Amino acid sequence: MDTSDDTSPTSAASETTTTGQRAPEPHDEHLWLEDIDGDEPLDWVAGQNAKTIARFQDEDFDATARDIRSALDSDDRIPMVVKRGDHYYNFWRDRAHPKGLWRRTTWDSYLTDSPDWEVLLDLDALAEAESTPWVWAGAAVRRSDHSRALISLSPDGGDAHRVREFDLATQDFVDGGFDLPAAKTRFAWLDDDTIIVATDTGADSLTTSSYPRQARVLRRGQDLAESPVVAEVPRDHVAVFVGSDVASAHGRDRAVVVDAHDFFNSRLSFVDLDELRGTDGAITADASAWEAAWTRIDVPTDVEVGIERDFVLFRPQTDWTDAGVPAGGLAVADIAEVRAGDLRPRVIFTPDERTSLQSFTWTRDFLVLGLLADVQSELRILDPGDGFSATPMPGVPANHMVGVGAVDADDDATANDCWLITTGFLTPSTLSYVSLEGDAEASRHTSVIKTAPALFPADGFTVEQHFATSADGTRIPYFQISAADLVLDGDNPTLLDGYGGFEVSRTPAYSPIVGIGWLSRRTTAGRHGVYVLANIRGGGEYGPAWHTSAMRENRMRAYEDFAAVARDLTARGVARPERLACAGGSNGGLLVGNMLTQYPELFAAVSCGVPLLDMRRYTKLSAGYSWKAEYGDPDDPADWEFIRGFSPYHLLEDDRRYPPVLFWTATSDDRVGPVQARKMAARMQAMGIPDVWFFEDTEGGHSAASDNRQAAFTRALSYRFLWNALTGE
Numbered sequence: 001m002d003t004s005d006d007t008s009p010t011s012a013a014s015e016t017t018t019t020g021q022r023a024p025e026p027h028d029e030h031l032w033l034e035d036i037d038g039d040e041p042l043d044w045v046a047g048q049n050a051k052t053i054a055r056f057q058d059e060d061f062d063a064t065a066r067d068i069r070s071a072l073d074s075d076d077r078i079p080m081v082v083k084r085g086d087h088y089y090n091f092w093r094d095r096a097h098p099k100g101l102w103r104r105t106t107w108d109s110y111l112t113d114s115p116d117w118e119v120l121l122d123l124d125a126l127a128e129a130e131s132t133p134w135v136w137a138g139a140a141v142r143r144s145d146h147s148r149a150l151i152s153l154s155p156d157g158g159d160a161h162r163v164r165e166f167d168l169a170t171q172d173f174v175d176g177g178f179d180l181p182a183a184k185t186r187f188a189w190l191d192d193d194t195i196i197v198a199t200d201t202g203a204d205s206l207t208t209s210s211y212p213r214q215a216r217v218l219r220r221g222q223d224l225a226e227s228p229v230v231a232e233v234p235r236d237h238v239a240v241f242v243g244s245d246v247a248s249a250h251g252r253d254r255a256v257v258v259d260a261h262d263f264f265n266s267r268l269s270f271v272d273l274d275e276l277r278g279t280d281g282a283i284t285a286d287a288s289a290w291e292a293a294w295t296r297i298d299v300p301t302d303v304e305v306g307i308e309r310d311f312v313l314f315r316p317q318t319d320w321t322d323a324g325v326p327a328g329g330l331a332v333a334d335i336a337e338v339r340a341g342d343l344r345p346r347v348i349f350t351p352d353e354r355t356s357l358q359s360f361t362w363t364r365d366f367l368v369l370g371l372l373a374d375v376q377s378e379l380r381i382l383d384p385g386d387g388f389s390a391t392p393m394p395g396v397p398a399n400h401m402v403g404v405g406a407v408d409a410d411d412d413a414t415a416n417d418c419w420l421i422t423t424g425f426l427t428p429s430t431l432s433y434v435s436l437e438g439d440a441e442a443s444r445h446t447s448v449i450k451t452a453p454a455l456f457p458a459d460g461f462t463v464e465q466h467f468a469t470s471a472d473g474t475r476i477p478y479f480q481i482s483a484a485d486l487v488l489d490g491d492n493p494t495l496l497d498g499y500g501g502f503e504v505s506r507t508p509a510y511s512p513i514v515g516i517g518w519l520s521r522r523t524t525a526g527r528h529g530v531y532v533l534a535n536i537r538g539g540g541e542y543g544p545a546w547h548t549s550a551m552r553e554n555r556m557r558a559y560e561d562f563a564a565v566a567r568d569l570t571a572r573g574v575a576r577p578e579r580l581a582c583a584g585g586s587n588g589g590l591l592v593g594n595m596l597t598q599y600p601e602l603f604a605a606v607s608c609g610v611p612l613l614d615m616r617r618y619t620k621l622s623a624g625y626s627w628k629a630e631y632g633d634p635d636d637p638a639d640w641e642f643i644r645g646f647s648p649y650h651l652l653e654d655d656r657r658y659p660p661v662l663f664w665t666a667t668s669d670d671r672v673g674p675v676q677a678r679k680m681a682a683r684m685q686a687m688g689i690p691d692v693w694f695f696e697d698t699e700g701g702h703s704a705a706s707d708n709r710q711a712a713f714t715r716a717l718s719y720r721f722l723w724n725a726l727t728g729e
Contacts, residue, residue, distance in 0.1 A: 023640035025616055026650060029686070033678040034621065036667065041678065045667070048681065048694040052662070055693065056720045064517055065716035069095070071455040071512035072708040078431050078450045080421075081110060083408040085146030090117070091136055098707045099123035100136050102151075111449065120171050121151070133699065135707075137161040141168070142189050143247040143410070150178060150187060150195070157699060158670035159184050159623070163197075176221065184211050184670075188244035188255070190273060193220040194283050196242045196255055201225055204235070209626035210670075211239030215257050217285055230290035231269070233259040238626040245307070246273070247410075256307060257294070262629035263502060264317055265301035269294040295339050299323075308362050310335045311384070314345050315357065317544040328356055328543030330369070332388070348388040349380075356543030358505060361406045364415035366436045368393070368404050375465070375477050375507060375541050377401045381436060393434075395446070399463045399479070400424035401507045407433075420446065423510045425463050425481045425531075428452035456515030460484055461528075463508070468568035471560040474537070478565045479508060480574070481519060482530040488573030493523060493726040494530040494580050496566055496603075500538035500558035501587035502630060503547035508533075513711070517719035523727050530574060536561035538587075552632045553642040559594045566595075566602045578604050581722045585609035586672055587630075593648035593680070596661055605725030606661040607718040610669055613676040615647035616640070622673035649680055652687060660691035662721040664714055667698045693721065 033041045073095040081088035087104040103117040127134045137152035147168055152161040163185055165177030173179075180187070183200035190196055198212035199205075201224060207213045215231040218224060233240045241258040253273040260266045271293045276284045284290070297305050302317040303325075314320070314331045323345045325331045331345035349357055349369060355378070359370035365385060371378040379393035379402060396402050400422055407417040420432040434446040462484040467475045486492060495518050499506050518529040535541045538550035538558035550558040566582070569575050582603050584592040589611020596606045616634045618624040632639035634647075644650055652658075661684070665677040674696050681694035695717060697710055723729065 021637050022635050023616075023637040028614075028617070028679070030679040030682045033682060034617075034675045036673065036675060042667075044682070045674075045678070045694075045696045045698075049696060052693045052695045052717070056717060056724070058720075060723075061716055061720040064719060065712045067516045068513055068716055069708050069712035071516060072712060074453070074455060076453045078429055078452045079115070080431070081105075083411070083414065084141040084143075087146070089139070089141070092117075093708055095708075097122065097124055098709055099127055099134065100707075102136070102139060120168065121166065123153075133157075139166070140187070140189065142192065144189075144192055148174070148177075148192075150189070152185070155182055156668040157666070158668045160670060161185065163187060178218070178220065180224065186212065186239075186242050188242055189246060190217070190244055190253075190255060190283055191246065191281075194218070196230070196244060196257075197224075197227075198240050198242050199224070206235075207233070207239055207625075208236050209238050210623050211626065213237070213240055215240050215242050217283065217290065219282075219285060222285075228285050228287040228290070230287055231257040231259075231294070237261050238263065244273075252310075254307065261301055263626065264629050266304070267296060267301060268305040268307075269296040270307055271295065297338060297343075299343070307335065312338050317548060320345075326350055327545055330357055330360070332384075346388075348382060351543050353542075356541065356546070358540070359403070361404055361418065362409060363406045363418060363436055364409045366416060368406075368418060368436075370402075370404055372505065372507070372541055375479075375505075375535050377507070379404055397422070397424070399465060399508055400427060401509060424508045425479065425510065425514075426458040426461055428454050428510050452510070455512035456520050458515070458519075461519060466568065466572070468561075468564040470537075470557070470564040472557065474557075474561070476534065476536055476561045476564055477541070478532055478534040478568075480530065480532050480569075481514075482574070483528045486530070486574070487527075490570065490573050490576035491525075491579060492527050492530045492575050493521070493723065494532060494569060494575035495722060496532045496534060496562070496569070496580060496582045497588075498534040498536050498562050498565075498582075498584055498591055499586075499588040500534075500536040500550065500562065500591050501547075502538075503540035503544060504587075505540040506533055506535060507541075513715050517715055518723075521719075521723060524729060529723070532565065532569065532574075534562055534565040536565070536591075551630055552639070555631065555642070555646050558591065559598060559646065562591060562595065563599045563602060566599070570602075577602050579726050581605040581607065581726055583607035583609070583718060583722065585611070587612065589613070589672075589677075590615075590646070590648070594646055594651075596658060597648045597651040598646075600656070600658045603659050605659050605722050607722055608661060608663050608677070608680075609714075609718065610665050610672050610674075611663065611677055611680075612672060613647075613680040614649040615643050616650065618676070621675055622669070623671050624673075649676070649683065652683060652689075654687060658684070658689055660693070660721070660725045662693045662695070662718060664695045664718065665697070667696055691725075 035041050079090045081090045088110050089104045091102050093100040100123045102121040103119045105115045105117050109115045132155050135154040135157045137154050140150045142148045149166045151166045154161040160182045162182045163180040165174040167174050185199040187195050187197040197218050198215045205214050213233050214229045216227040217230050218227040238260040243256040246253040254270050256270045258266050258268050275293050304315040306313040311332045312335050318327045328351040330349040331347045333345045355373045361368050367382040369380040377396050381391045382388045403421040405419045407414040416436040418434050423429040429452045431450045432446050432448050464480045470476050521529045536558050582592045582595050589608045592606050592608050593613045632643050634640045634643050663677040663681045665674040684692040
């Protein structure tokens, strides 16, 4: 391949702004708080935490936190499993095991009410033995014989994790096995003794976004620094991602690398591993041999590419006009034709103005699509053996979501079987099992395997879907969960939730945290809390166009959508502004930060979690550089002109009234980081703005929820603050 092309997986380039100029940085009196672990900032955090806890931790708070944790720790939850070989694996946390157990069982045992679990790894015991508060980050079981696994463990709940090889027979880490130090690592098995890995090896091995930019082939016993680099991406791209499909039913082993230019533009290259095996069957470590073997799929960079068996799949973000594939559609091509340079994608799903593709899963003989139609779940079965003919899967209830996943396409006994997970705002999850064998809809029998118990009382509540009209006339759907006898006089304490970014869809889901923390509450007058979920632009509920319409210079559309829902709630008599609060986390924290600063008159309280707020410096903080495609580049003067319009840290004004606000975050969050919340709270307090509260979890990761205790504490704090602000109680 031509390695001089800067889109090649083996190239590198330097960063720059599009204009060559750099926007000036506004004065920032709180830069000192960006020293995440500095003594002075942590002293400030401790003082803020003490004030917040003293104000809001009371009997009500303790009861809510206790009830949320009990629900999260409930032994009656469904233990979701992944099949590998003859075993079904599960990771489980409860009160006795707050850090969790990695365990497995057999199918016959799993079907019982009390499965016989074989505990493979006790994280609480490991954390104590190694004096490290390990947080589970996943496991990859070797597919060839299912006897080894690579386990990822975070030392602090952040995105960086250590990868260690584990022997499933001895139930211990392998002495002298693969062991990668803590970093934002991606990896995949290539054979029993070889992995492909992208990690931090120093010496310019990371992108500006703090993710790996080099992929290496590492053999058992080899020093990581000595392993050859087989793919490399420019430093100003987001990352290189690696993957593999080995020892699977199609009979061909492949490795994949993805050069992620940004969150929405990438190039995929693949290699058939048989081309890189020597006479002894071992995969070569010759970097030049790897470079020559890669096949890069040359399509527009905003076309998401995937490989399954002998198909290449394409899902474009915008219309791929030359190939006739619409934005959000799905097309396939034969991999042999792609390798030969004969690219002729065939469209197998076409979206419409109501319907979007959200997910898909392959069994051995079928492709199952997960769709949304006006944020209502649909499933569709496609048969590649019959020209991808489509059959709907019946029985999907309204205002619910049904997720689908193949059980194990490599096992003849389960080759065409799927898991179905059905959930709703008021409906505990149900796990079902369906076989797609046969060509008639009637032959596909669905069996309920497990049903979760109710974790909060839902009798007397109802779910409704409504639509608001945004500033530009766009209809914005939202779900309202409330008492069935809701009085529409504006006096109901109402919480409006949303996200609106990165093509993430917010859909119906059972949440004991929301049920216990908000819906089950009553005012002294007997009013229940009302919960509202807004499906604003920037998300993916209507496909990629719904997302791209609120990117960069159009970002304000997402905030206008959210404000439109707030106004609609007032117009319909659900909640007047004095009874309406909003909450959001991460990109949702940026959303509600803009509600705080641009629409303060619409809300009586704001809970702003693990947020982005300083949009002038977000690319310099934690992993922020990787989000330039979403928000724009604040160093570029042209981009800063529109970014400053949705940068809450710079929108604060003297003599303007703001609603009470709680900023909550986590010290070990290495994705967004705690410093934006710190600085926003400090600036507002210095301006003399009342009711500005701050709490920083010193343990939890990006969601401030590395275990159930932390999740219960931070969510109870948020709900206690909001309820007090709306009701005075």
